Amino acid sequence: MKTAFGALLLACLTTTAFANENPVGFQSSTLPDPHNGRALEMVVWYPSAATENPQLIADNAVFVGAAAVRNAPPTAGEHPMVVLSHGYRGNWSNQIWLASALAQKGYIVAAINHPGSTTHDRSPQAAAQLWKRPVDLRRAIDAVTTQPEKFGRVANGRIAAVGHSLGGWTALEIAGARFDPERFAQDCKAHSQLGSCTVYQQMNPASTSEAKDELSADWRDKRVTAVVTLDLGLSRGLTDESLAALPVPALVIAAGVPSRELPAELESSNLAKRLPQATSRYVEISDASHFSFMSMCKPDAQKILEEHVPGDGIICLDGDGGRARGVIQQQVASLIAEFLAQSVGH
DSSP: OOOHHHHHHTOOOOOOOOOOSSOEEEEEEEEOOTTTOOOEEEEEEEEBOOOSOOEEESOOSSBOOEEEEETOOBOSSEEEEEEEEOOTTBOGGGGHHHHHHHHHTTOEEEEEEOTTSBTTBOOHHHHHOTTHHHHHHHHHHHHHHTOHHHHOEEEEEEEEEEEETHHHHHHHHHHTOOBOHHHHHHHHHHOTTOHHHHHHHHHOTTSSHHHHHHHTSOOOOTTEEEEEEESOSSGGGBOHHHHHTOOSOEEEEEEOSOOSSSOTTTTHHHHHHHSOTTTEEEEEETTOOGGGGSOOBOTTHHHHHHHHSTTGGGGGOOSTTOOOHHHHHHHHHHHHHHHHHHHTOO
């Protein structure tokens, strides 16, 4: 039986549906990297004036999809942008529920698969290059902002980074936080039960002095003007100095269901206490689990997941006796939309 965090690492495609209040376009593409061979799979959700009937994107036997019109023309005018980062061994569809909800509210939302740490790409060498995750987000921003004819025009100074689990760490890195490999290694000696320590040891991103330098470097992209984390991991390796001076507003959302691998008090709550109080907000959702930020499961999903990989059925579990995942996600989407409206404008 895998642990809760371990089950996330082997998560399948995940999606969820929100009612289509406004037309949403959807496009998928591959961003080539001629220099380093790190091609990125990217998808973009965006406001559209399309009149065609939408179709379900990434809908399957386990997870619910979200409706959009493929390759639809974008609406005119400027739009705020959100770039999404998935967790370790997750994928771009993990937060499809959020991408769809934000696109319906007028945001251009780009999500990518981080090479080496996705559901279907588990290259140890690529995964170990942890510092390339914020660079992946930068490349997605470049791709969207330079193609307004495809996705719509991105407004200057209105770009936010949102990430779940390891994606939350990634979002903080591109927003200006700095990671200290030595600090994290020492902290894991005292908190070896944390899932973030287990994953970090599996990746071994600080195996050489060059890798340590890359991991501790400044990966900020000044175009990012707000950041949101969803039950993040690896936060204890971020330096006090960089968090105290984080130059953008931050919303930290934590899962409140007790967890040995990712307890809120040692991860999200600890992070929030080290951020500037004037520009950050912390919300702990008592009936949300780490997996509540992933897509909504279909009725037989837990059984299917257990048959495929014993232990993975936990992906479909939220807090005992709590609200349905869809209701939790509506709350989270509303929190994020309100925060972004205040932080990056709309």
